[in-house]
Amino acid sequence: MSDIKKIETFLYDEADLLDNPDLDSWMNLFSEDGTYWMPVKEDQEDALNHVSIFYDDRVMMEVRRRNFVHPRAASKDHKVRSSHIISNVRTAGNNDKGDLIVTSNFQALVFYRNEQRAFGGKYVHHLISEGDSYKIRHKKVTLINCDAPQKSLTVYL
Amino acid sequence: MTYSNEAIGKLVEPARLHRNIYTKEEIFELEMERIWGKAWIFIGHDSQIPNPGDYYTTNITHKIPVVMTRDRKGEVHVLHNRCAHKGAKLVDTSCGNARAFRCCYHGWTFSTDGSLLKIPNEKGYDNTGFDVKDPMNNMQKVAQFENYRGFVFATLDANAPDLKTWMGGALDVFDNLCDRAPEGEVEAAGGVLRYEHDCNWKLFLENLNDTMHPMVTHQSVVQAAEDYIATLPADAVSQRAEAEIIPPFGASFEEFENTGITGFKYGHHYDGGKSSIHSNYSVLPAYEDAMIAAYGEERTKEIFSFNTHNTLYYPSVTIKSAVQNIRVVRPVSVNKCIVETWSFRLKGAPEEILQRTLLYSRLINSSASMVGPDDLEGYMRIQDGLESTGSDWIEMARQFGSDKDEGDRIVGGGTSDLDMRTQYTAWRNYMTEAYGTEGEL
Numbered sequence: 001m002s003d004i005k006k007i008e009t010f011l012y013d014e015a016d017l018l019d020n021p022d023l024d025s026w027m028n029l030f031s032e033d034g035t036y037w038m039p040v041k042e043d044q045e046d047a048l049n050h051v052s053i054f055y056d057d058r059v060m061m062e063v064r065r066r067n068f069v070h071p072r073a074a075s076k077d078h079k080v081r082s083s084h085i086i087s088n089v090r091t092a093g094n095n096d097k098g099d100l101i102v103t104s105n106f107q108a109l110v111f112y113r114n115e116q117r118a119f120g121g122k123y124v125h126h127l128i129s130e131g132d133s134y135k136i137r138h139k140k141v142t143l144i145n146c147d148a149p150q151k152s153l154t155v156y157l
Numbered sequence: 158m159t160y161s162n163e164a165i166g167k168l169v170e171p172a173r174l175h176r177n178i179y180t181k182e183e184i185f186e187l188e189m190e191r192i193w194g195k196a197w198i199f200i201g202h203d204s205q206i207p208n209p210g211d212y213y214t215t216n217i218t219h220k221i222p223v224v225m226t227r228d229r230k231g232e233v234h235v236l237h238n239r240c241a242h243k244g245a246k247l248v249d250t251s252c253g254n255a256r257a258f259r260c261c262y263h264g265w266t267f268s269t270d271g272s273l274l275k276i277p278n279e280k281g282y283d284n285t286g287f288d289v290k291d292p293m294n295n296m297q298k299v300a301q302f303e304n305y306r307g308f309v310f311a312t313l314d315a316n317a318p319d320l321k322t323w324m325g326g327a328l329d330v331f332d333n334l335c336d337r338a339p340e341g342e343v344e345a346a347g348g349v350l351r352y353e354h355d356c357n358w359k360l361f362l363e364n365l366n367d368t369m370h371p372m373v374t375h376q377s378v379v380q381a382a383e384d385y386i387a388t389l390p391a392d393a394v395s396q397r398a399e400a401e402i403i404p405p406f407g408a409s410f411e412e413f414e415n416t417g418i419t420g421f422k423y424g425h426h427y428d429g430g431k432s433s434i435h436s437n438y439s440v441l442p443a444y445e446d447a448m449i450a451a452y453g454e455e456r457t458k459e460i461f462s463f464n465t466h467n468t469l470y471y472p473s474v475t476i477k478s479a480v481q482n483i484r485v486v487r488p489v490s491v492n493k494c495i496v497e498t499w500s501f502r503l504k505g506a507p508e509e510i511l512q513r514t515l516l517y518s519r520l521i522n523s524s525a526s527m528v529g530p531d532d533l534e535g536y537m538r539i540q541d542g543l544e545s546t547g548s549d550w551i552e553m554a555r556q557f558g559s560d561k562d563e564g565d566r567i568v569g570g571g572t573s574d575l576d577m578r579t580q581y582t583a584w585r586n587y588m589t590e591a592y593g594t595e596g597e598l
Contacts, residue, residue, distance in 0.1 A: 038525065041348055049508065050347045051500055051515045053525045059389075059397065063381045067527050070377035074538075075530035113537075149351035149495045152530035 007102055008089050010134050011125070015084035015106075018156060023065045026156070027058070031128055031135040034058055036156060038141045053150065054141075068154075080155050081111040086123070099126040099137050106141075108157050119157055120144055160187065162589040169585040171578070172554040176543040178584075179357040185219075185491035192472055192587040193218040196423065197303075197310040197323050199474035199485055200225050202499070203233050204307055204344035205252065210269050213252045214238055217311060219488045223299060224248045224258075225309055228270035235302035235311040236271045241294040258296070271296035306335045307342065326566050327425035330468040334478035336460045339444075339451040339505030343481065346502035347515045351495055352524045356536035358472070358486050358494040359580070364532055365467035365475050366428040366576035368413035369555070371406045374535055378527040379407035398513050402520055405434035406528065416466065416571040420560075423592075424471030424583025426576045433466035435479035443507045451505065469576075471583055481514045484522065492540050498522040553577035 017026040030036070037047050038054035047055045056064060067073055085107045092101040107120040126138035141157050160183060168175040168184075177184060200223065201213045212226045222238035224247070240247050240260040247258045247267065257274055259266045266275040273294045276282070282289055302311040303320040308331065310320055321328060335343055354361055364370065372379075382403040386394055394400050416433050420426040429435075440461070448457040469475045476483040485497040498518045502511045521528045543551075556573035569575035586592045 040350055044348075048512050049515070051350055051498070051518050051523075053350070053519075053523050055519060059385070060399065062385050063378070063399075063403075064527060066381035066385060067378050070381055072373075072380075073377035073527075073531060074374065074534040076377075077534075147351075149353040150524040151353045151355070152533055153525040154530055 004089065004091065006132075007091065007100075007127070007134070008086075010127070011086050011089060011102070011104060011123075014136070015086055019082050019084055021080070021082070021155065023061075023068060023156075027061050027065060029134075029136050030058060030061070030139075031137050032058060034136050034138065036061065036139050036141075038143065038146070038157070040146055042142070042146065044142075044146075053143075053146070053153070054156070075152055075154055078113045082108055082155060082157075084108045084157075095126060097126075097137070099128055100134075101125075102127055106157075110155065110157075112152075112154065117151070121146070160184065165588045166585060169581045172557040172574075173550045173552045174581060176549050176551065179359065179540065179543050180491065182491045185357075185488075187588060189218045189220070189488070191590065192584065193488065195312065195314040195317060195587055195592070196472055197312045197317065197320055197470070198472075199470070199483075200235055200302070200309045200311050202307050202343075202345040202501075203227070203304055203309055204346075206233065208254065210254045210256060211252070212248060212255060212258075212269070214248050214250070216487060217299065217313060219490065221313070222246055223311065224296075226269045226271075228268065230270075232270065233302075233304055233309060234270055235299045235309065236296045237299060239296070240265055241267075241273065241296065242276075247296065267296050271298060305331060307344070323423055324425065324470060325421045325423070326419070327421045327427065327468060327470060329463070330427055330465050330476060330478050333460065333463050333465070334476055334481065334501070336452075337448075337478060337481065337506075338503035339447040341451075342504045343501040344504060345499055346511055347500045347518075350498040350518060350523050352498070352522070352529060352533075354494050354496055354533055354536065355492060356494070356533070356540040357492055358488040359584075360536035360539055361486050361494060361496055362469055362472065362475070362580065363577060364536065365469050366418055366426055368416070368418075368428060368572050369410070370532075370535065371408065371413075371434075372410070374531045375406040375528055377531070379404055381527070383407075398516055399520060401438050402517055403528075405437070408434055410572055414571045418569050418571055418573060418575045420567040420569075420575050420579030421565070422583075424580045425469055426471075426579045427465040427468035428571055428576070429465040430463065433464045433479065435466060435477065436464045438479065438513075441507060441509055444503075444510055447505055447507070469580075471580060477517075480517050481510070482518050482522070496522075553581070 014029055036056045039052050044050055086104050088105040090103050092103055094100055102125040104123045106123050110117045121143040124140040127134040128137050168178050198217050205213050206227045209227055209229045212224050214224045217223045224236050224238040226234050238246050238248055242265045245260055245262050247260055257266050257268055264277045268274050299311045300313050300315040386400055416429045418428045464479050467475050474485050481501045483499050487495045500514045500518050520526055553574040556570050560567050560569040560575050
């Protein structure tokens with residue numbers, strides 16, 4: 001399998017875990033130092049000195065995973081369904097850690113609280129080669145409306 | 158239907174409220190005119206517009222557009238965002254820098270202090286009786302605006318009391334926020350989060366000092382965090398600010414009761430004072446050193462020991478002095494509002510302090526946080542449930558009769574509904590146009 005096919009397969013599998021949803025398996029796609037980031041500003045470069053919609057490391061993912069399934073989290077009473085489409089997958093070389101940088105476009109339909117919402121934007125994945133597949137060191141999700149008022153978002157995109 | 162002042166007055170009883178307050182569009186429109194059109198509304202912080210020509214736009218009510226500008230001389234203004242010619246909104250971007258404001262339609266051009274600079278082909282007005290020098294052809298200033306330690310408020314009411322008088326004893330918390338900076342000043346930093354709430358704007362405000370909800374509403378995130386923290390080695394936990402921020406949301410009724418609630422005229426109030434859910438945050442040694450160098454040990458201790466949770470300046474802004482963030486509510490319609498979260502840098506403090514503030518904003522106030530969405534779920538269910546005709550009333554009777562009047566303030570238990578009673582005394586006074594006549598507390 002060519003590298004780009006392998007990368008695409010990996011991204012589709014990741015999207016599938018989010019759509020199922022299977023957060024336990026999804027989290028395990030991340031390396032131990034892995035992070036998930038949704039900035040609130042176009043071209044935002046800093047997750048620590050600027051506020052973000054999400055910025056989770058494995059510790060916060062673990063808290064979130066437990067919160068998602070907690071019976072007393074009222075905002076989770078309404079089940080969420082999502083459907084991701086990923087396209088325009090391209091590689092953009094390696095960063096100084098040697099991670100493979102992959103950019104793609106995505107659209108996700110999310111059904112929550114009797115309302116269907118459309119999200120779209122750009123993914124950047126920093127991937128570590130591991131055996132036949134990859135681990136995610138970093139995933140950045142920039143929504144095209146990242147700076148618009150958002151309703152409650154109770155899933156990773 | 159049109160509500161008479163008498164009919165509006167009947168919607169608020171001493172310890173209960175009529176559901177129409179939250180559900181009727183006529184009431185919402187009257188609120189925009191009589192509360193949001195009269196009270197001091199938070200516009201922005203002057204650090205958002207640091208340079209001459211900088212501007213920031215927002216609405217002062219659900220509809221009325223305004224622009225906060227810094228003119229060439231460095232003076233801050235709050236102007237109606239409307240061209241004097243045909244009425245077009247002049248500035249239609251959220252923020253930026255301009256040499257002048259030029260209307261997109263016919264090119265009337267205004268200075269950044271609002272004064273009219275140029276009308277294209279002006280001679281067409283010669284001998285028409287139309288006076289181009291009439292000040293009405295400037296961008297109009299809002300009735301009053303004031304800058305308190307960088308925080309810019311405006312009111313559409315020329316007869317409103319001055320800002321300090323209006324804030325009363327609640328001013329202490331603004332001072333405490335700024336005093337927590339070694340240089341005595343704060344600046345907006347790290348951007349804004351905007352969170353769309355499908356509920357009446359008052360439901361957000363009522364949650365701020367509602368200390369009977371955290372242990373219920375936030376039980377899930379507190380348990381998720383505590384259960385996971387318990388599996389981590391102690392030295393890993395001590396590195397995590399989240400471990401200080403999340404668990405206090407599960408504080409007991411007794412702990413919240415002891416924080417107390419203090420209410421003021423015009424609907425302002427805070428919970429805490431001697432203690433709050435933010436009391437046990439660790440203090441970075443480098444920050445403490447900078448504070449002691451600036452203020453001395455005794456004053457530093459005094460500043461840190463005044464610890465409030467949420468302080469509401471009714472109706473538009475709530476601040477957390479110990480966290481250094483604020484939330485601003487912008488009403489949209491009877492069942493929709495936008496809540497903005499702004500974070501502040503303490504000038505002269507190490508950068509890690511701002512990073513903790515931003516972590517807090519993201520962790521607690523983001524639309525994707527594990528706290529805000531559970532709060533909002535409660536507000537949205539109230540908004541839906543109040544359409545029920547099962548009863549017209551909701552209660553606010555906790556510890557009713559025990560509120561202590563101390564002259565300029567009313568104090569009561571931390572789990573009381575004193576905050577609700579304070580808000581609705583103000584609501585009734587604004588809505589029945591009683592302020593300025595009897596001006597009751």
